[in-house]
Amino acid sequence: MTGTTMEISGVNRTDRFTRGSRLVDALSKAGLALAILAVVLYGSFASPAFFTTGNLLNVLTSMSIVGIVVVGMTFVLVAGGLADLSVPATIACGAILSLGLQPMIGPVPAFVLAVALAGLIGLLNGMLVGYAGINPIIATLGVGTIGLGIVQAAVGGVIVYGSNTASAEFAKGRLLGIPVVVLIFLVIALIGHFVLSRSFWGRWTLATGGNYSAAEASAVPVKAVKAGAFVITALASGMSGGLLGLTLQSARPLIGSGYEFSAITAVVVGGVSIIGGFGSVPRAIAGLVFVQLLTNVMVLQGVRTPIQGFVLGILIVGAVGMDAALRKRGVA
């Protein structure tokens, strides 16, 4: 009976922290490493094209675009914000505006403004989720629909093309043989990792996701932390969208659709708890590497795109189910 009492009153649970047991933690880390290894092995045997520089660079570049979103999404999940479904809208905002505003204000201000406006969408998400207490999925679904509609209306529902060759050269270029996009991703991932694992904001994020009431009682600004996670995700996906637009030199309104699922899959497959309170950026990136390599092997094997979506869906169900089973807290 005590179990059920605790269940309905989130305030009085016996456990004070969300913490996966060490064993589960080690197992999930080893499992992920093994899974990545297995995909690499299978890929190199099954397809001669897998272990070529060109292919791996392609994987790395497409991974980086999703990866920037993944870094933000990690904050949302860890803070207990479930998921951000407005990513397609923020990516479209970043891509369309950073290309569309180029003729008027130049490439760099266009990019900055695009990311800032994407951040504004995130702020709206954050206010609704953090301060108004709306369920994150409903809130971001609604805000995403609105944002995407406004972005489409702003450009009249058409495709926008880039007009500045210098910025395109930069985005597609390489530095020391590594694509610039990959470098930007690495920098963002490093910053995200340090903020989440070493800074006060990261500790607050983990505390808020782990036990909201306890964190609130300990004077953690829980509302701001939750809202902040959505702003971070929106800024990240705005940036990701901007880079995507610059590399493709064209942006459709639906350019970002599907990225929300890729990002969520990567984060949950990486073992970041969807209940919140547990997870790190490197874990999410390991999940990303696994999912991206798997997708790449499927593409090389000629597996059609819909089946890839099917596999992503199954991976989410599997990862979330395992997470719920392994990390059930307090209640038996």
Next chain:
Amino acid sequence: MRFLVLASQYRVLIMLGLTLVISALVVPGYLSASTFSLGLDRAATIGLIAIGLTVLLIAGQIDLSGGAVFALAGIVSVILQREIGILPAAIVGILVGAVAGAVNGALVVGLKVNSLVLTLATMLIFRSLAHWITNSQPVTGTDIMLSLALAKTYLEMFTIRSALFIVLIVLLHAWLTRTIPGRNVFAVGSNPAAAKESGIASDRIVFLGFVFAGTLAGLAGVLQSLVTNTGSPVFGSELTVAVIAAVVVGGTRLEGGRGSALGTLGGVLTIGSLTIAMEFQSIPAYVQQVVSGLILILLVVLDRAVTTKGRAPGTRPALVRDKPITQGGKI
């Protein structure tokens, strides 16, 4: 505050009235029987899915995969027409919806996972299946005359689809308000633990709720495919927000435990008449999306503003809790 509470209570009537008045002023010839019949037929698609979602939301769960099930069921019913005939194919299509709902229900109850996250994943799965089966191409049926027959209006008012919707929603109203299983759905949604302690088979109710929602989404998809004589893997992708908006306009709470079938009828009519009005003014689809998104967000915020007070902390059920997973699927 009092004003907000009143506004929230009578929102269906207020919004439906406002929509009709404004539309009538802006769109010439709006208040005619033919417009009404067209709007009702259009709303029936949203409405059928909304019927299933109403039951699920009252039980404290949600199904985001409705749009994908809608497409999948429609495709199956069209593809099988050549093999087994139109009526059996339609029945198989509806069964596909029921099976999809059963998958959702079994996973939510079995894995004890938050239904929002889970149906998000199954939405991806069902949508991919739809693309897989059709090779991402639209498919067409065998008999175009049937589409014409189905689209015919009777009594200058109802198509088969809209009549079915009205009948089902009235039945649902009776079921929710007059029967014990109906009352149990409310009990499960308002306080899962207490419902379980009172001997209600919560898991079974949640599971059947998902099956019901899946079946209705399947039915809507099959009817849509029969009327248009087409099945397409992209059908229904814009429905999710509109359906949730319609149900929420009708006063059903995302928090679970509150809602009514007649409210949903009002919500569906509101969204339907709004859509028709905007289409008459040739407002682009993406602006319509903005409107349904805005309605959804504003009403959910209004609901929160009204209900936050007066509830003891921690007694809010599934969907709005801060950490929904542990409690959401755990009935």
